[in-house]
Amino acid sequence: MSQSTATAFSLLTPTKISPFKTLLKPRHSILSVRSDPKSNPHSNHHHHPLSVSVSGAAVVSPVVLDSSSSSSSALEIDHVSSSEMKENGFRSTRRTKLVCTIGPSTCDFDTIEALAEGGMNVARLNMCHNTREWHKEVLEHVRRLNEEKGFAVAVMMDTQGSEIHLGDFGAASSLKAEDGDIWTFSVRSFDESQPERTISASYDGFAEDVEVGDELVVDGGMVRFEVVEKIGPDVKCLCTDPGLLLPRANLALWRKGRLVQQRNSMLPTITSKDWLDIDFAIAEGVDFIALSFVRSADTINHLRSYIAARSPNRDVAVIAKIESVDSLKNLEEIIKASDGAMVARGDMGSQIPLEQVPFAQHRIVQLCRQLNKPVIVASQLLESMIEYPIPTRAEVADVSEAVRQQADALMLSGESAMGLYPDKALAVLRSVSVRMEKWCREDKLSEELELTNISTSLSAVIKEEICRSAAKIASSLQVDALFVYTSDGHMASLLSRWRPDCPIFAFTPTASVRKQLNLQWGLIPFRLNFSEDMDSNLSRTLSLLKIRGMIKSGDRIVAVSDMLQSIQVRVVP
Ligand SMILES: Nc1ncnc2c1ncn2[C@@H]1O[C@H](COP(=O)(O)OP(=O)(O)OP(=O)(O)O)[C@@H](O)[C@H]1O
Ligand SMILES: CC(=O)C(=O)O
Ligand SMILES: [K+]
Ligand SMILES: [Mg+2]
16 A cells, blocks of 8 residues: 655645645645546546546445445445545554534534545534534534535534633623723623623622632633622622633632632532533434533543433443543543543633643543543644634644644634634644654654553453554554454454554444544544454455555555454455
């Protein structure tokens, strides 16, 4: 297979032309050159050049790879993953997964499709904002995209939780707070008639709980106020750090240099609104629920039993958002109880000193590797790209570091939800990931972790050992890909845990498992119905991939499965 190391877009290319100019549709033109060397790339405007030139057939999406006509025995993969592999070669295909928050900038079908084309693996819905009807429409778009185009974009619903935040501002999309201004924070709610320099706070006990002299930190420090006077439901505050106030921005309270926690901890982690959102998420078949402001494993366990009772046939994975002081204290028990974790650096940065956030990130990422749970690094990765078409150098360095730590996924928030350049922000994550991953492989830059077995039962330990050995064999033989045939996805995640040098093709018969695997490092999930007979599975898959031009004679693969306690090393015939 192609070992080409050329990437279509590089932030580091010393060129005067802005790399972003070429970011929008890089792979299509490059692919059309490769798949048909005689054609002029500039004259090729097919939307899916691969489907056309390789199969010689009309564009069919989803990409179903089979010589027979029965779809039950077909192999499904989206054309972007297969293009990305062909474009860069298997070894250079992107391992780090990308999550995009969907908001007003990205909520229509075409834009969501463009994000999927740009590499979005998971779409995030933040229930802090907008109505359930609004979110339902986005969910329908993603569903349609997956059904019609063969994508496996997963959906993550993120709960509002009981954080304290500002209210809506009526007609204004933002408000400017100037140094020395006096603003009123009130527990009253305002409809259209919001008085000037007055904002509502989301939490009823607010006026009782604050004290004169307290510091109100908005949005992790974007704007700061000092409480100067309490008058009934109103709290007068002096602006000490000026800035832009956004609707529903998060609010933290500090007293004598310390975060005031009692009040937050009296509120439930899952509010009544959250439970309704959770019912909605289960009914809509989302793949992940991300729980905001988790404090202990109990809440995670509670939610998991609720989901199990409500949705006996389909698992919805629970992601613990680590963003509070308590969640850092109880980190290990929380991660053990969850299906994955998010380093939610936004709120975390207003709850602990900022200089401690990088250490917390490092610790969470490593612990998740050890416990075999996917981990997402989130918030402000490319914050400046909300307004500008290129990132700051510091942002690029921050993204690179998360990739070097081998986090499973990176997340865009405001950049994709309400920014001016969602596609460009996604393209930056993609190109920085591919570049850093390549360095890590070539120069062994990633940290070697001493991973120990996590299971207790013998059969589970055997699976762990098989995956450890398979990953080791794959790396020492420099094979082209690992194959795993898995019904529930567990064996695939055990392979991913070892962060092998080659990509991992995960074959699973279940569409929902395929989507959940899309959050995990290095996994390329295919939907495939397979049998108990590994030999026939392997030869069928190899010939399907061969027809597709994704592998060729002489390529080497290592294969494992749920069914057989064995590791197979194959050379493609
Ligand atoms: N569904 C939506 N509708 C309207 N605006 C949205 C939506 N989702 C996000 N936004 C906008 O994008 C900004 C960033 O969104 P994001 O989800 O990252 O918020 P956050 O504060 O980082 O997350 P959290 O609230 O979970 O801490 C929000 O402040 C909001 O202005
Ligand atoms: C993502 C999120 O909730 C945060 O960073 O606070
Ligand atoms: K949220
Ligand atoms: Mg948060």
